[in-house]
Amino acid sequence: MATTTATHLAEATVPLQATSLTTGLAVRQAARNGTHHSPTFGLAPSYLQANLIVLPSRYASDFRILCARNPVPCPLIAESKSLGCWDAVKSWIDGVSDDGISRELDIRRDAPRYTVYKDSKLAKFECADIVEEWTEDHIAFFIGCSYSFESALCDAGLPPRHALLNCNVAMYRTNVPLCPAGVFTGGTYIVSMRPYKKKDIETVRDITRPYIATHGEPIAWGWDAVEKLGIKNIAEPDWGAAPLTMDGRSLSEVFGDDENVPVFWGCGVTPQEAVMRAGIEGTIMGHAPGHMLVLDCRDWDIVKQQ
Known part of the structure; x- marks a missing residue:
């Protein structure tokens, strides 16, 4: 039997309407316009996928330290370019520019499904967007996702x-x-x-x-x-x-x-669980488990060829 490639796997295992979602931008646009609302495994092979956590600004410094101290479950790859910014990010990956992480971005609408917490208690699950909840005081953090190495496993x-x-x-x-x-x-x-x-x-x-x-x-x-x-x-x-x-x-x-x-x-759901355990106040948002933000950077941007 021939070796299963990442592309063949994507074609074989995702819904028919998703087989054209072969780039990060295509996945984000489909989520934004409501034509894709399923988990993102198998989509856009070789494009990095990200877990999302959005916090009030007063918790941002503690969260960065949490990621630095727990790099395996919480590998921080990017954050909002500035306070309240939902359309551009600052890269935390060495050698990858801010634009290299993602362009044409709307953090509030580009994941297929979201989760919303109010004062650390679940308020919404698998909602279509977080436009209503987003404020000028929010900062988004992108955490690396293990879906991103599945292309290599498939290959x-x-x-x-x-x-x-x-x-x-x-x-x-x-x-x-x-x-x-x-x-x-x-x-x-x-x-x-x-x-x-x-x-x-x-x-x-x-x-x-x-x-x-x-x-x-x-x-x-x-x-x-x-x-x-x-x-x-x-x-x-x-x-x-x-x-x-x-x-x-x-x-x-x-x-x-x-x-x-x-x-x-x-797993990048870890930060959402940490937020709930911490009992922090305010509106916190994240991706619904399995429903990632698919970015523009690629496997080879984070794993250099020997």
């Missing part, structure tokens, strides 16, 4: 399971504490999980390791990692779709199987 013939099954990646709360920063205390890692054959895990680690700006290599793998991370039931993720075997069985039915080993990465 190596190791496509992630959730893409093959056309569902959102499974995400879980863990007991791994974040290093606190200012008001952000008590947070824990959120992880995304992709099952792989035991024999392929070292290759998967090698492929994803250079993607430091998008979580890098896994933080844990193996069936024993489920308990060590404090995950109560692998079949019941906190976000995303319940993980399945390729023949449609629950992953819990094959516990211990070397053909379906859970592999866990840091």
Whole structure:
């Protein structure tokens, strides 16, 4: 069987109407005009995807420190160019210019779906935009997303399971504490999980390791990692779709199987969870899990060829 390329995977696993969304700009425009509102896995192969968190300005400094102290689950790649700015960003990636991150941008409308918190409590889930909630006091932060290294996995013939099954990646709360920063205390890692054959895990680690700006290599793998991370039931993720075997069985039915080993990465939903744990005041916004902002920078902008 021929090796599965990222482009072929995108064509095979995303809805028919999304197969033309092959650039970051195309995905953003489709989200903005309401023609795409689904998770963004498989879209625009090789274009970076970003998790989004939007905060009142008084929390911005503490949040930057939180990201600096927790670079695996919270790799900061960009932020609003200025206070209240929703159409331009400042790059945090060495060698990538501000315009290189994204042009023709509307942070309020360019993710397929959003989440809104009021005083750290969920107020809206999977809403179409955050235009009404955005104020001149808000600052947006872009956090790297593990969807960004899936093109490389596909090109190596190791496509992630959730893409093959056309569902959102499974995400879980863990007991791994974040290093606190200012008001952000008590947070824990959120992880995304992709099952792989035991024999392929070292290759998967090698492929994803250079993607430091998008979580890098896994933080844990193996069936024993489920308990060590404090995950109560692998079949019941906190976000995303319940993980399945390729023949449609629950992953819990094959516990211990070397053909379906859970592999866990840091996840950019972590900052949203940290905000809720911190109990901060005001309106906070983010992407809905799996519904990323797709940018204009590419894989090779963050992983230099040897």
